[in-house]
Structure formats: C-alpha cells, structure tokens
Amino acid sequence: MKKLFRRLFAIWILFLVICLAQCGTSTDKIYPTRSGLTESVYSSVTVQPDSLYQVYAAVGGILEKNLVEEGDKVRKGDPIAQIVNNTPLLNMENARLNLELARENYSGNNAVLSSMRDEINSARLKLQNDSANYYRQKKLWDQKIGSEVEYDNRKLAFELSSSNLQLLVGNYERMKNELKTKLIQAENNYKTATIASEDFTVTSKINGTVYELFKNQGELVSSQEPVAAVGSSDKFVIEMLVDEVDIVKIREGQKALITLDAYNTEVFEARINKIYPLKDERSQTFKIEALFIDAPEVLYPGLAGEGNIIIMEKKDVITIPKDYLFDGNKVKTEDGIIEVRTGIENLDRVEIISGLDTQTHILKPGE
Known part of the structure; x- marks a missing residue:
C-alpha cells in the first residue's frame, strides 16, 4: 500500500514539475515577420444579369396568354404577353x-x-x-x-x-x-x-432573356404590376454590398476577388464598375457593381458568394498578428511596452512601418 502511495505521489510531483516548466515558458512570444500584405474590403456578392428590368403593361386588363416561357431569348420589340381589354x-x-x-x-x-x-x-x-x-x-x-x-x-x-x-x-x-x-x-x-x-401586346425593350413571368393566363393585369423580368443573356454584373465604414476606400477600377458558392473555392477576378451613392438605411451598406474579367462559363441570376476588394498591396513589409497590437499603436516586448506606427492591414495581420524590427520578441497583451 505504501509503495502504491509513493508511486502515485512521484507521478503527481512529475506532473507538477512539467506544468511549472510549461508555465514558465511563454507560448505567445513571437518575432515580427517580413511578408507581402494586401489590404482588402469584404463584401457580400450577388450575380445579376446586366440591364435586368421588370416589364410592365401600359394598359390594364386580363392576361390572354404569355407568348414566351422562362428562359426564352427575345429581341427588342418581340411580344411577351397578350392582354385583353x-x-x-x-x-x-x-x-x-x-x-x-x-x-x-x-x-x-x-x-x-x-x-x-x-x-x-x-x-x-x-x-x-x-x-x-x-x-x-x-x-x-x-x-x-x-x-x-x-x-x-x-x-x-x-x-x-x-x-x-x-x-x-x-x-x-x-x-x-x-x-x-x-x-x-x-x-x-x-x-x-x-x-x-x-399596347395590348407587351413587348421587350432589349435583346435578352426572359428570366421570370409573374402572371398566368386569365389573371388580372394592371399597369402598376410587372408581368415579366427581362435581362441580358450573356453579360452579368456583380452586385456587392459594402459596409459604410469601408465605402470611402472604394474606387472605380479597383480589382476584386470573387468566390461563388456554386463554384466552391474557385476565385474569379473582377473590376469595380459603378458605385451607388445612396446608402441603404436598413442594412447600413452601399451597393457597388463589378464586372467579371474572366466570367465563369455558366451563370444564373441570384448566384451568391463573397468578395474582397483590393485596396492596396505591399511587398516585403514587417507584419505582426493584429491581436498582438493594442490601443491602436502599442506592442508588448520583453523590455516593456513600445509604440509603433502602423500601415495597411487585413483581417489578421497589420503592417509595422516603424518601432519594431524582425529581431524583437513581442508578447501577446495580457501575458
């Protein structure tokens, strides 16, 4: 019995020594590193046909019949629906x-x-x-x-x-x-x-595709309700929603990297084409449009995904993880707290312009 007790006591002592040794060594001590850094703005993405618009009838009445089906291609002036009145x-x-x-x-x-x-x-x-x-x-x-x-x-x-x-x-x-x-x-x-x-015959105003029909035969049609949605057949735009804190960084012509849920991890390049100046008060976001540089082979209206708009790219700069920076410009080192000057940043790293080099150990705040 005493031998068993002494054995358990020795194991406990060994465990305590290991814990003390590990606690005495900080695992959150790192060196700043040199690497490329890209600052980007995140946005949600929805793909829509270019020139997508809702078709309205100029007169009210009863829909006699739809003259096309969803997915049909039409040319400007082609009939879409026939109304009786x-x-x-x-x-x-x-x-x-x-x-x-x-x-x-x-x-x-x-x-x-x-x-x-x-x-x-x-x-x-x-x-x-x-x-x-x-x-x-x-x-x-x-x-x-x-x-x-x-x-x-x-x-x-x-x-x-x-x-x-x-x-x-x-x-x-x-x-x-x-x-x-x-x-x-x-x-x-x-x-x-x-x-x-x-105007009993509703016609298309553009060359494109009929993406949706809103009325069925025999239903009442008014001039305030759309009867169809028509848009471009082969040209699509990327609608992106950007948070209001980031909109001032966005410029036309900037590159964007797009991922679509339908294409898994494949990344597509695009260019910012248009910035809408009015903020959506409900979502507190601004809408911008981008065009694919090399579009996917198959696209459908409403495809969703994510995008990152490239604001600035730098090569060979000193960076540290963002969670090692506190109060906006301070870093904890073995010699105490020092102030640094920061540059661009992404989701997890920030550029250090001055105040640190790659030979200085930094500690995570709170250690």
Missing part, C-alpha cells in the same frame, strides 16, 4: 368621333362660323354704305350745306358700323382659335387612345 377600344372610338366633330367645326363649314362670316360680310357692306353717306354729308357740311343734325347722324352711323365690324371680326377670330384648340386636343386624345389600344 375592351375599354381602350371604346375610348379610341369615342376619341375618333370627337376628332371628326372638331375637324368639321374647324373646317369652317359648320353653322357657327358660317353665320359669323355672313354677319361680317353684312357688317362690312353696311360700313361701306355708312362710310359713303358720312363722307358725302361731311363734304356738304364743310360747304355749309345741310343741317348739323344730319351730319352728326351720318357720322354716328359710320362709327357704329365700324365698331360693329371690328367686334364681329374679333369674335370670329376667337371662335376660330377656340375651335382650332379643340381640334388639337381631339387629335392628341385620339393619338393617346390609339396608343393605348395598341
């Missing part, structure tokens, strides 16, 4: 009748303008007669022949005839302009109604 046809017919009436009124063969022209002709003849009588009487009165009352009556009749003619001509011109305006309005209404009646 009798209301625009009735509106077009009413607009046509109003146009014919306005055109007839303005042509001058209607009773209004015709009677006004007759009144103007009568007033012009009356003015000629009153004018002749007035100047004849005036000539006699200048010779002191006749009475002043007769002269005044001739003069008043002439002036009234002149004013009446001017009034009739003015009314005629106003009526003519009004009818002309109504004619133009009727023509515009007819054109609008004609366009609406022609």
Whole structure:
C-alpha cells in the first residue's frame, strides 16, 4: 500500500514539475515577420444579369396568354404577353368621333362660323354704305350745306358700323382659335387612345432573356404590376454590398476577388464598375457593381458568394498578428511596452512601418 502511495505521489510531483516548466515558458512570444500584405474590403456578392428590368403593361386588363416561357431569348420589340381589354377600344372610338366633330367645326363649314362670316360680310357692306353717306354729308357740311343734325347722324352711323365690324371680326377670330384648340386636343386624345389600344401586346425593350413571368393566363393585369423580368443573356454584373465604414476606400477600377458558392473555392477576378451613392438605411451598406474579367462559363441570376476588394498591396513589409497590437499603436516586448506606427492591414495581420524590427520578441497583451 505504501509503495502504491509513493508511486502515485512521484507521478503527481512529475506532473507538477512539467506544468511549472510549461508555465514558465511563454507560448505567445513571437518575432515580427517580413511578408507581402494586401489590404482588402469584404463584401457580400450577388450575380445579376446586366440591364435586368421588370416589364410592365401600359394598359390594364386580363392576361390572354404569355407568348414566351422562362428562359426564352427575345429581341427588342418581340411580344411577351397578350392582354385583353375592351375599354381602350371604346375610348379610341369615342376619341375618333370627337376628332371628326372638331375637324368639321374647324373646317369652317359648320353653322357657327358660317353665320359669323355672313354677319361680317353684312357688317362690312353696311360700313361701306355708312362710310359713303358720312363722307358725302361731311363734304356738304364743310360747304355749309345741310343741317348739323344730319351730319352728326351720318357720322354716328359710320362709327357704329365700324365698331360693329371690328367686334364681329374679333369674335370670329376667337371662335376660330377656340375651335382650332379643340381640334388639337381631339387629335392628341385620339393619338393617346390609339396608343393605348395598341399596347395590348407587351413587348421587350432589349435583346435578352426572359428570366421570370409573374402572371398566368386569365389573371388580372394592371399597369402598376410587372408581368415579366427581362435581362441580358450573356453579360452579368456583380452586385456587392459594402459596409459604410469601408465605402470611402472604394474606387472605380479597383480589382476584386470573387468566390461563388456554386463554384466552391474557385476565385474569379473582377473590376469595380459603378458605385451607388445612396446608402441603404436598413442594412447600413452601399451597393457597388463589378464586372467579371474572366466570367465563369455558366451563370444564373441570384448566384451568391463573397468578395474582397483590393485596396492596396505591399511587398516585403514587417507584419505582426493584429491581436498582438493594442490601443491602436502599442506592442508588448520583453523590455516593456513600445509604440509603433502602423500601415495597411487585413483581417489578421497589420503592417509595422516603424518601432519594431524582425529581431524583437513581442508578447501577446495580457501575458
């Protein structure tokens, strides 16, 4: 029994010595190293067709049938869906009748303008007669022949005839302009109604692929709801969401390394093509677009992945792990705490510009 106790005691002592020896040796003491360092900004990635847009109908109605299927390629102007609605046809017919009436009124063969022209002709003849009588009487009165009352009556009749003619001509011109305006309005209404009646067939605005159909045959279609989604067939863009703290580092033309879940660990190069200036308040991110330098052979809308946008690359610089740096610019060494000047960084390492060399042991803070 004593031998067993002494044996267990010896094993315990040996274990204690090993622990003390290990505790006396810091495993978190390292040297700074020289290596290349790349600073990058992380982003989530979604692949979408270029020029992707939702197709809307210009008129409401019932979807008679879809003229394409998802995945079909279309050219600009090709029909996508057919809509049935009798209301625009009735509106077009009413607009046509109003146009014919306005055109007839303005042509001058209607009773209004015709009677006004007759009144103007009568007033012009009356003015000629009153004018002749007035100047004849005036000539006699200048010779002191006749009475002043007769002269005044001739003069008043002439002036009234002149004013009446001017009034009739003015009314005629106003009526003519009004009818002309109504004619133009009727023509515009007819054109609008004609366009609406022609918009029963929804067509593609680009050359591309039909990626989605939103309505089935017999469903109600309104001008506020899309009927399809169409985008480029062979050109895709990379939509990237960047945190607001990193957006100021992003510039057009920067290189990005893209990985897609569908392609496992394969890395694709891209270039930043566009930066959207408006922040998404819900996600606190900015959207940017990139284009593949060498795109994968097969792409589908909505493919997801991750991206790293290269901000800066340096070769042969002194770096340390980021968890050995504290307070932003301090490092713990065997001789105490020293301050350093840092440069670029990535997820786990940071560049040391000055304050450290590769011969100085550094300790992890807290050791």
